[in-house]
Amino acid sequence: MAVTPWQLGNIFGPRVAIQVKGDAAGRMIKAAKHPLLISGGNALKEMVGDKPYIEFIVELLKARSMPFIATGATYKDFVDRGLNPIKIMNAVEVVDRLRDSEWSIDGKDPHDLVVFAGLSYQYLSQLLSCIKHFATHLKTICLDRYYHPNADLSFPNLTEEQWIENLKLLLDNVKSR
Amino acid sequence: MEKRPVRFSLKSLESAGLSARDLEIIVGGIEIPEVWEPLGPTPMPKIFMLRSWDFKLLNRYKPFYMPFCDQCCLCTYGKCDLTRGKRGSCGIDMPTQQxxxxxxxxxxxxxxxxxxxxHMLDRLIEKFGADTPINLGSDINVEMPNTRLVVGIKPKTLxxxxxxxxxxxxxxxxxxSTTHTGQEASSLDYESxxxxxxxxxxxxxxxxxxxxxxxxxxxxxxxxxxxxEIGxxxxxxxxxxILLIGHNVxxxxxxIDYMRRNNLGKPGExxxxxxLCCTAHDITRYESSAKIIGPISHQIRFIRSGAADTLIIDEQCITNLSLIEAQKVKTxxxxxxxxxxxxxxxVSEWxxxxxxSSLTVGGLSGVFLPDLEKAAAVSVLTALQTAPLRQKFKxxxxxKELSTIASKCTHCGRCRRNCPIDLPVDDAVYSLRLGDSSKLAMLHDLCLGCGRCEWECPNHTPVLSLMMKAAEAKIKTEKYKIRVGRGPILDTEIREVGSPIVLGEIPGVVAFVGCANYPEGGLEVALMAREFARRRYIVTTSxxxxxxxxxxxNEEGLTPYEEFSGVFEAGGLVNVGxxxxxxxxxxxxxxxxNIFARRPLRGNYEEIADYVLNRVGAVGVAWGAYSQKAASIxxxxxxxxxxxxxGPQGLKYRRMYLGRFEDKESFTVYDAKTGRRVWIGPAPEHLIISVENRKEAMVMIAKLCLRPNDTTRGRMIKLTHYIDLYKKIYGKLPEDIHLLVRSEADIPITFKDEVLSYLEKVGWKPWELPSIDPYYSENVFKKYYRGG
Known part of the structure; x- marks a missing residue:
C-alpha cells in the first residue's frame, strides 16, 4: 500500500521517498562518506518517550561523528549537551549552498548525504523539495516520525512506539562494528 | 510633459444641431506640462524598462526555488513531470516554472x-466627483510617493x-500574458x-x-x-x-451613514x-466606535458564535464557507x-x-446586492428585525455536550494531518472524552480557523465549535485596544527621522505586515513588535x-498601542491601517x-530603489503571510x-531571494567619494527569506537592518542590537561579525573586548574605506560621481 505523506494534502510525485526502517537508515548514515546533519527547532519540542528528540540527536552525533548544524536557534541546547554545531545558519541558507555540488559546511569533501531531524513538517518538506530538484548529487534522509515524500529516504508515518523502536534500531546499526 | 486626462466644462452649448447645458467632456491622455520635478528616465515603466535593475538585484539575491508541486498542470499536454531537470511538453524547466x-x-x-x-475609485468619483481634491493637509506635500515615483505624475484629484x-x-x-504556455523561457525574466x-x-x-x-x-x-476596541x-x-468581513470598506x-441619517446613533448604542479582517480596520478609520473582532483566522468561529444578525461579505480575504456558516446560525x-x-x-432591483422581508421571514438566507446604499439600508433593517427572531442562535x-460529541473520536489523527500547522487537534479532541477541555482551549489562540480538521474528520466533529466552547471563558476576556489606522507618514516626521535612519542612528524601521497564518499564534507578532519598539526601532504595522x-x-495591563506612541519615531508603533x-x-x-535626501521621484525608480537598498535600514516581517496579495506586496x-x-509557512511561496556572504563580488558597490568598487559586506544579506521560528526572526530582523551607508555611530548602534539579540539566543558572538565591522569605531562599546578578541582570532583587518557613498546601480553612480 502506498504511504501517504503526513500532511494529507501534501501530495508529491512522481518521485517520492523510499520508506526505510531504522536499521537501513542507520546503515546508510554509517556508510556515508561525508554526511551532514541538520537539526531544527522541533528537536526541543518533540518527545521520544520521556526525553526530548534532541537527546537522540546528540546520541547519534556522538556515535557517528559528522558535521552538524543546529537551526531554529537551538545552538545553545547542543552546546549545553557537550556538542558544538559547526556553524550557526538558518536552514534555508544551508540548503541554498547544498545546491552546489562542490560545497560542504566544513570546506572538506562535498557531502553525499544530508540527515534531517527536528524541523517542522511543512518547512522541511519545502527544503527537501529544493534538494530533490536542484541538488541531485545528494541523498537525503529524514529521521522524524512522519513520512516525507520529498526526501530520498524517510520513515513511514509511525506511532510514537514505532518511532522509538526505529530510532533505537538506527542507533544500534550506527554503533555496530 | 505627461499624459493626464483633461476636462472641459461648458455651462451651455448651442449649435445648429445640438443644444446642451452643464456639459462636461473628459479627454484622456492629453499631453500637459508639469514642472514640479524634472522627468526621470522611467515614467510609467513597461515590463522591460527596469529589467536591468532587477537583474542587478537578482545577481546579488539569487532566486532559491522550492517547488510546491513536481508537475505543471496548466495546459492539455500535461501533466508534465518536471522533476530533477526534466522539461515539459512546452520545453519549460522547473526553475522557469517556479x-x-x-x-x-x-x-x-x-x-x-x-x-x-x-471599484473604490469609480464609486467615489461617482459619489463625490472627479474633481475631489487630494489634500492630505499641511504636513503632507508628497501625497502619493509611489505614484510620483512610478507613474511620474503628481495627482491632484480623484x-x-x-x-x-x-x-x-x-x-x-x-x-x-507572459505566463501563457511556451512564452517566457527564463526564470530570471519571470522574476523581473x-x-x-x-x-x-x-x-x-x-x-x-x-x-x-x-x-x-x-x-x-x-x-x-x-x-x-478589538477582540x-x-x-x-x-x-x-452587523458583521462586515473583507477588504472594501x-x-x-x-x-454608518445610514445609521447617522436615521438617528440610530453610533455603533454600540x-x-x-x-x-473582521481589513474592512474592520477601515471602518474604524471612518467611525472609531465600530469594533474589530480580529484577523481573518477568527472568521468561521465568530460566525458560529451567532453574534451577528446580518453578515456582509465584500471581497478578498473571506472564506468560501461564510454563506454556509451563516446559514447554520440563521444569520x-x-x-x-x-x-x-x-x-x-x-436583488438590486427589489x-x-x-x-x-425575504431575509428575515421569507426564507431567503442570502442575497447578492451590489447597490451599496440599498445594501446599507437592508443590512441595518435586517439586523434590527432579525435579532429578536433568531435570538443570537448559535x-x-x-x-455538557462536549464530551458526548467527542466520544465518537477514535484518535485517528486525520484532523491533525490536515491542519496547515500540524496542531495536535487529535489529542485535544480525544482529551474531551475524559472531560479535559484545557488542551482544546489552548489551541484557540493558535488555530488558523480554516476548518480543514472538520472536513477530514470521519465523524464530522465540529472541532472549531468545540474549541469555541472550550475557550469560552478566555474569549470573554478578549478585549484590547488598537490605534486606528493613521494612513500616510507625515513629511514633517520624515524630516525628523530621515537623517538618523539613513545614518543608522535609528537602528531600523521594522514593518510587521501580512496575514494570520502564524506558526504559533499571533502572540509572537506582538512580542516581536514590542521587543523592537523597546529597542527604539521604528515599528510600523498593518x-x-x-x-x-x-x-x-504588558505587565501593567497595557496593550502595545497604549504602551508606545503612534508617531513615526524611534520607539513608535505605527498602525497605518x-x-x-x-x-x-x-x-x-x-x-x-525624496524629502531628506532630495532625490527626485518623478519616474526615477532605479535611483530611489538604489537609495533605499543602500541607505534606508528598513525590513518587512510577514510572519503569517498566506495570500497572493502578501506575495505581491x-x-x-x-x-x-x-x-x-x-514566517516558516512562507516557504510555500516557493521562492526566496538569497544572498551569499561569501560571494564578495555581488556585495560590491560603487563609491561615489572615490569612484572605486568597494566590498560592503553582507548588508543587507538577503532580500526575502523564511525563517524557522521567532528566535531566528529576531536576529534576522536586526541583521537585515544593516546598510552600507551606516555611519560608524549608526553601525555601532545596529551592531549593538544584533550582537545583543544573537548572544541572548545563541549564547555567543555572531559568526559573521568580522564581515560587518568595518573599523574599530563600529564595535559596540559594551562588547568591545569580546569582539576585538574574536576579530583578532579570525584575522580581521580594518577596511580601507569604511565610510563610503554607496551605489549599486552604475547608472545612478555615474549621476552622482564627480571625480575623475
Whole structure:
C-alpha cells in the first residue's frame, strides 16, 4: 500500500521517498562518506518517550561523528549537551549552498548525504523539495516520525512506539562494528 | 510633459444641431506640462524598462526555488513531470516554472488590489466627483510617493487617479500574458516580471487608500488617532449586530451613514457594527466606535458564535464557507461585491422592504446586492428585525455536550494531518472524552480557523465549535485596544527621522505586515513588535498583523498601542491601517529619499530603489503571510530594496531571494567619494527569506537592518542590537561579525573586548574605506560621481 505523506494534502510525485526502517537508515548514515546533519527547532519540542528528540540527536552525533548544524536557534541546547554545531545558519541558507555540488559546511569533501531531524513538517518538506530538484548529487534522509515524500529516504508515518523502536534500531546499526 | 486626462466644462452649448447645458467632456491622455520635478528616465515603466535593475538585484539575491508541486498542470499536454531537470511538453524547466508560478501569484495579488482600487475609485468619483481634491493637509506635500515615483505624475484629484490605475491595469495584462504556455523561457525574466507586478501593487494600494482617505475623510497621517476596541470578547451580545468581513470598506461607510441619517446613533448604542479582517480596520478609520473582532483566522468561529444578525461579505480575504456558516446560525447574508457573489440571487432591483422581508421571514438566507446604499439600508433593517427572531442562535455546543460529541473520536489523527500547522487537534479532541477541555482551549489562540480538521474528520466533529466552547471563558476576556489606522507618514516626521535612519542612528524601521497564518499564534507578532519598539526601532504595522499586535498586554495591563506612541519615531508603533495602507510604509522609504535626501521621484525608480537598498535600514516581517496579495506586496518591497522576512509557512511561496556572504563580488558597490568598487559586506544579506521560528526572526530582523551607508555611530548602534539579540539566543558572538565591522569605531562599546578578541582570532583587518557613498546601480553612480 502506498504511504501517504503526513500532511494529507501534501501530495508529491512522481518521485517520492523510499520508506526505510531504522536499521537501513542507520546503515546508510554509517556508510556515508561525508554526511551532514541538520537539526531544527522541533528537536526541543518533540518527545521520544520521556526525553526530548534532541537527546537522540546528540546520541547519534556522538556515535557517528559528522558535521552538524543546529537551526531554529537551538545552538545553545547542543552546546549545553557537550556538542558544538559547526556553524550557526538558518536552514534555508544551508540548503541554498547544498545546491552546489562542490560545497560542504566544513570546506572538506562535498557531502553525499544530508540527515534531517527536528524541523517542522511543512518547512522541511519545502527544503527537501529544493534538494530533490536542484541538488541531485545528494541523498537525503529524514529521521522524524512522519513520512516525507520529498526526501530520498524517510520513515513511514509511525506511532510514537514505532518511532522509538526505529530510532533505537538506527542507533544500534550506527554503533555496530 | 505627461499624459493626464483633461476636462472641459461648458455651462451651455448651442449649435445648429445640438443644444446642451452643464456639459462636461473628459479627454484622456492629453499631453500637459508639469514642472514640479524634472522627468526621470522611467515614467510609467513597461515590463522591460527596469529589467536591468532587477537583474542587478537578482545577481546579488539569487532566486532559491522550492517547488510546491513536481508537475505543471496548466495546459492539455500535461501533466508534465518536471522533476530533477526534466522539461515539459512546452520545453519549460522547473526553475522557469517556479518563476512563472511566482508571477501568477503576484499577478493575482496585484490584480486584487487594483480591482479593489478601481471599484473604490469609480464609486467615489461617482459619489463625490472627479474633481475631489487630494489634500492630505499641511504636513503632507508628497501625497502619493509611489505614484510620483512610478507613474511620474503628481495627482491632484480623484480623477487623476483613474489615469494612474489605467496604467497599472494595462501593465498587469501585459505581464500576465507572459505566463501563457511556451512564452517566457527564463526564470530570471519571470522574476523581473514578478518584481514589476510587486511595484505596481504598491501603486494600486496607494490609489485605493488615498482615494478612501480623501473621500471618506479618514485620518490623514495623524499620529494620535483614537484607540478603538478589538477582540472577540467585546461585543455586546444582546444588541443587534452587523458583521462586515473583507477588504472594501465602502459598504461599511454606507452603513454608518445610514445609521447617522436615521438617528440610530453610533455603533454600540442601538446596534453593533463590527468587522473582521481589513474592512474592520477601515471602518474604524471612518467611525472609531465600530469594533474589530480580529484577523481573518477568527472568521468561521465568530460566525458560529451567532453574534451577528446580518453578515456582509465584500471581497478578498473571506472564506468560501461564510454563506454556509451563516446559514447554520440563521444569520442573513448579503454579498455586495461582484467578485464574490456566492451564486446568490441579484436583488438590486427589489425594493428594500422586499429584500428585508425575504431575509428575515421569507426564507431567503442570502442575497447578492451590489447597490451599496440599498445594501446599507437592508443590512441595518435586517439586523434590527432579525435579532429578536433568531435570538443570537448559535452552533456552539453546551458544555455538557462536549464530551458526548467527542466520544465518537477514535484518535485517528486525520484532523491533525490536515491542519496547515500540524496542531495536535487529535489529542485535544480525544482529551474531551475524559472531560479535559484545557488542551482544546489552548489551541484557540493558535488555530488558523480554516476548518480543514472538520472536513477530514470521519465523524464530522465540529472541532472549531468545540474549541469555541472550550475557550469560552478566555474569549470573554478578549478585549484590547488598537490605534486606528493613521494612513500616510507625515513629511514633517520624515524630516525628523530621515537623517538618523539613513545614518543608522535609528537602528531600523521594522514593518510587521501580512496575514494570520502564524506558526504559533499571533502572540509572537506582538512580542516581536514590542521587543523592537523597546529597542527604539521604528515599528510600523498593518492588516492582520496590526490586529495581532493589539492582542497582548504588558505587565501593567497595557496593550502595545497604549504602551508606545503612534508617531513615526524611534520607539513608535505605527498602525497605518488595512492591507492597502502598506503603500504608506513603502511610501515612507521613498519619502526619506525624496524629502531628506532630495532625490527626485518623478519616474526615477532605479535611483530611489538604489537609495533605499543602500541607505534606508528598513525590513518587512510577514510572519503569517498566506495570500497572493502578501506575495505581491513583499515582492514590491523587494524591488524597492527593502528586505522581507517570512514566517516558516512562507516557504510555500516557493521562492526566496538569497544572498551569499561569501560571494564578495555581488556585495560590491560603487563609491561615489572615490569612484572605486568597494566590498560592503553582507548588508543587507538577503532580500526575502523564511525563517524557522521567532528566535531566528529576531536576529534576522536586526541583521537585515544593516546598510552600507551606516555611519560608524549608526553601525555601532545596529551592531549593538544584533550582537545583543544573537548572544541572548545563541549564547555567543555572531559568526559573521568580522564581515560587518568595518573599523574599530563600529564595535559596540559594551562588547568591545569580546569582539576585538574574536576579530583578532579570525584575522580581521580594518577596511580601507569604511565610510563610503554607496551605489549599486552604475547608472545612478555615474549621476552622482564627480571625480575623475
Amino acid at each position: 518563476g512563472r508560478i511566482v508571477v501568477l501569484a503576484c499577478a493575482i495579488g496585484t490584480s486584487t488590489h487594483t480591482s479593489h482600487a478601481r 480623477g487623476d487617479l483613474s489615469h494612474v490605475l489605467s496604467y497599472v491595469e494595462e501593465q498587469i495584462v501585459q505581464t500576465i 516580471k514578478a518584481l514589476h507586478l510587486g511595484m505596481l501593487d504598491h501603486v494600486a494600494m496607494e490609489v485605493a487608500d488615498i482615494a478612501q482617505i480623501v473621500a471618506f475623510n479618514f485620518p490623514k497621517g495623524d499620529p494620535n488617532t483614537p484607540l478603538s 472577540m470578547g467585546l461585543i455586546d451580545v444582546i444588541k443587534p449586530m 465602502s459598504e461599511g461607510v454606507e452603513i 442601538i446596534l453593533e457594527v463590527a468587522g 442573513p447574508f448579503i454579498a455586495v461585491s461582484d467578485k464574490a457573489a456566492y451564486g446568490l440571487p441579484d 425594493p428594500v422592504e422586499k429584500i428585508v 452552533v456552539i455546543p453546551d458544555i 492588516g492582520c498583523s496590526a490586529m495581532s499586535i493589539a492582542m497582548y498586554r 488595512s492591507c492597502v495602507a502598506n503603500a504608506h510604509i513603502s511610501g515612507a522609504a521613498i519619502k526619506i529619499a 513583499a515582492t514590491g518591497f523587494n524591488r524597492l530594496g527593502v528586505p522581507v522576512i517570512l
